[in-house]
Amino acid sequence: MAPNHADNGNAFADDNVRLDLLRERAFNLRWAELPHDVIPLTAADPDFPAAPAIRDAIAEYAASGVFSYGQVGGLPTFRESVARYLRDQRKSPVTPDGVIAVNSAASGLAIVASQWLSPGDEAIIFDPVDFLFAHTVRAAGGLPVSWSFGRNDALDLDHLATLVTSRTRMICICNPHNPLGRCFTREELTALGRFCTERGIRILSDEIWSEIVYAPAQFTSMLSLDDDIAANVVVVHGFSKSFGLAGLRVGYIAMIDPDQRARMVERSEHPSTVDGTSTLSQIAAAAAYDHALPWLESFVAHLRDRRDQCVTALRSIPGVEVHSPDATYVAFARIQREGVSIEALTDMLRAEHRVAVVPGSARWFGAGAEGHMRLCFATSEAILAAGMQRFVAGMAASANLPRPFLNEP
Ligand SMILES: Cc1ncc(COP(=O)(O)O)c(C=O)c1O
Structure with missing residues (x-):
């Protein structure tokens, strides 16, 4: 388990991710838009609920009834x-x-x-x-x-x-x-x-x-x-x-x-x-x-552990290179698969291995992103472990797939 950071209790513990709510509310390529068994490491949006201080401020203002x-x-x-x-x-x-x-x-x-x-x-x-x-x-x-x-x-x-x-x-x-x-x-x-x-x-x-x-x-x-x-x-x-x-x-x-x-x-x-x-x-x-800067500090400490978890898993895959990010909660991995389309590979990971990532296509990041995938790691240790396990398995399988399959649009 990741160490428990600062005074924010278990704000970033595994069971603090509310999958029931995320599946209703987290759109933009995430839980609410994907089949229930797919893990989204896609849009840069954390899986954790907002800081209690923010929730309290919203509740107090809303309770006053003047808008x-x-x-x-x-x-x-x-x-x-x-x-x-x-x-x-x-x-x-x-x-x-x-x-x-x-x-x-x-x-x-x-x-x-x-x-x-x-x-x-x-x-x-x-x-x-x-x-x-x-x-x-x-x-x-x-x-x-x-x-x-x-x-x-x-x-x-x-x-x-x-x-x-x-x-x-x-x-x-x-x-x-x-x-x-x-x-x-x-x-x-x-x-x-x-x-x-x-x-x-x-x-x-x-x-x-x-x-x-x-x-x-x-x-x-x-x-x-x-x-x-x-x-x-x-x-x-x-x-x-x-x-x-x-x-x-x-x-x-x-x-x-x-x-x-x-x-x-x-x-x-x-x-x-x-x-x-x-x-x-x-x-x-x-x-x-x-009021939520201490919460943010704990969040960044949690994310540092998730960054290392994600980068370690990525570096274990032959043909994948990644720099450990100094900032953000996304890892931008270079994928070396000769003659393979990143979009087809991403589709295959989602369909066959039930993990979704963002392809480094010009649409999302410009032409310079070609040959990359972006993975968001702002989730719990357990979800990231499961997601990365699937990603690693999918990438291993992709090395053996016939090239024409992978090049299909
Ligand atoms: C660099 C950058 N700017 C802006 C945004 C959008 O932020 P907002 O949700 O506040 O529109 C993003 C979201 O990923 C981003 O990465």
Whole structure:
């Protein structure tokens, strides 16, 4: 059994995973969308219930029965909690007037891209990276330009310079990086920040994974860099990954300049009420930052053990290579099976071995993910053990399958 971490009792014990509820409520490639006997190691969404402090805050607010419209751009209490957190935990000089509550990190990305890009403008995004970046840029009428790099490559600014054109308006950073599980260093980020400032290119930094970091790796927020760099940065964050609140759809956009924030809110659909963030979700998110950081610490300790469990199992498979992620709760494994389609292999694992993973296809992560699979390990020790046992067995079987079978679409 994994050691019991901190004061959060058995928050991450095997029997704290409520499969009965997950099978009703966990969609997006997970328990509620798959046959009962399939283990999903798919979408990055934890199997554990949210922290008690968050549940209590929701219950207390709901019991009061008053659900009036909230303030445009976010409740003052929510924005204060976020600013305090960013100041204390991230060394980022953000005030409540620099914070916009949004209905998810995905929505935050969309708001920023739609305001920074005009049709035909270019935005540089990593490759591989989560599909949301290309999706968001395209939805705003922009053109995503891929900046390829590998797990251990330093950020190559000479290469970046070759991608910049007169239409380049923004660079989207994913830090820590999904799916590579990597934190960028302060030096790398500073050099990138200067590169962009000198060229008048804005930076959108998605930091949704910044709480799931394993020491000695260290996260640096782009908003904590020198003033001139931070002034050119907008951070997007959310509560789906660290606090398991994906279904509440809540996150924020943060920046230094209150005037920029005011313009961004004004140009969004928040004043019209077409868009906006549920007040109950903001209460939950504020409670996460105000009262659930000890829970989060225990969660990260649990995840570190699961990371090691997952990576050890993957490394036992011939033809599979994986870097142990410094951050995030996904492992991005390179699968060497000559002439084998990753999609067919993934389908076979699900159909024959009852374990689901995300194929490294261009649809999910860009062309640079080819030949990979992504496995989420934010579950209990027992479920991960069963899932990895099935994965290992499936990969062993795949080595003996006739190639034409595996290449079928
Ligand atoms: C880098 C990144 N940004 C944004 C999101 C979406 O987060 P949210 O649920 O807050 O929209 C994800 C989810 O996987 C992600 O990995």
